[in-house]
Amino acid sequence: MGKGFIGARQTTLNSEIVMTGIGVHSGAPVSIILQPADADTGIRFLIADGDEITTEIVADHQSVSNVTLCTVLSDGNGTTVATVEHLLAALRGMSIDNVLVEIDGGEVPIMDGSAAQFVDAIDESGIRELDAPRRFVKILETVRVEDGDSMGELSPYNGFRVDVEINFDTPAIGHQRYIVDVSPGVFRSELARARTFGFMEDVERLWAAGRALGASLENTVAIGDDRIINPEGLRFTDEFVRHKALDAIGDLALAGAPIIGAFRSVRGGHWMNSKVLSALFANEDAWTMVEAPRVRDTAHVDLGFGVAVANYAADRS
Numbered sequence: 001m002g003k004g005f006i007g008a009r010q011t012t013l014n015s016e017i018v019m020t021g022i023g024v025h026s027g028a029p030v031s032i033i034l035q036p037a038d039a040d041t042g043i044r045f046l047i048a049d050g051d052e053i054t055t056e057i058v059a060d061h062q063s064v065s066n067v068t069l070c071t072v073l074s075d076g077n078g079t080t081v082a083t084v085e086h087l088l089a090a091l092r093g094m095s096i097d098n099v100l101v102e103i104d105g106g107e108v109p110i111m112d113g114s115a116a117q118f119v120d121a122i123d124e125s126g127i128r129e130l131d132a133p134r135r136f137v138k139i140l141e142t143v144r145v146e147d148g149d150s151m152g153e154l155s156p157y158n159g160f161r162v163d164v165e166i167n168f169d170t171p172a173i174g175h176q177r178y179i180v181d182v183s184p185g186v187f188r189s190e191l192a193r194a195r196t197f198g199f200m201e202d203v204e205r206l207w208a209a210g211r212a213l214g215a216s217l218e219n220t221v222a223i224g225d226d227r228i229i230n231p232e233g234l235r236f237t238d239e240f241v242r243h244k245a246l247d248a249i250g251d252l253a254l255a256g257a258p259i260i261g262a263f264r265s266v267r268g269g270h271w272m273n274s275k276v277l278s279a280l281f282a283n284e285d286a287w288t289m290v291e292a293p294r295v296r297d298t299a300h301v302d303l304g305f306g307v308a309v310a311n312y313a314a315d316r317s
Helices: 085-093 116-125 184-191 200-208 239-255 270-282 303-313
Strands: 009-013 017-022 029-036 043-049 052-058 064-066 072-074 099-103 127-133 135-139 143-147 150-155 160-168 174-181 197-199 221-224 259-266 287-291
Touching (some): 085 184, 085 239, 116 184, 143 270, 150 270, 160 239, 174 184, 197 200, 197 239, 239 270, 259 270
Parallel strands (some): 043 099, 160 259, 197 221
Antiparallel strands (some): 017 029, 029 099, 064 072, 143 150, 150 259, 160 174
């Protein structure tokens, strides 16, 4: 097996990454610095004011304070960081466990509306394995949340699968379903480039509410009069549902560790993703934390667990 048990060790970035952009809701310029971190650090947002770090917010489901249009994390004392989902999706999708995210604003930059530029930056940095076993949240029992015609659930599965279904009353989108077993290679090629989207009819309402002030055709797929407004069109014929899958991966990263299980969503969104995680951790019988073994003798590897980790963390090429 060469290096042995694929994905058995925690990871971080190989070098620092600096990125700048604007917040899609605030419209304000913002810079982030992604810094390598030690094992067991997890993903943490460091809120900077000049040269001083004023607040630290852990990327954890307990830090979620708002899920309207985007996922917002809070330190519980009024300091927040918004629109974290695309960056978290890139980190989780590329199998990175430990990163410090220094940010000088209240919102992660939207970049081109997808996770592609984050992935490109991660590829340029490279990924470094740490001398510590990776931990996983393993789903033991199905946890299901229903709200009207929306549904979300996590269930046992030998790997990490995302199954997302959407249905919009416009021929520009309609009914779409996307099912994928997530690995870094799959995330990079099939999900990372899928952009966020919005409806022109909602723009004035959002502006009046102080939202979407940074949205443009440079970072959002816009739908108006039942057609795609962007002159370049779509990157995938089903780009909308792929982006919803990307969002789900980012929101599920707030489990605090990679998940061994299958996520299913019907007519969901950030609010449903958050509800499912909350329901999972409220049920102690539905999950357990497992640690990847340090494999020296592959004859002792539990095949089912090995397949699960391989499905999740293999293929960085």
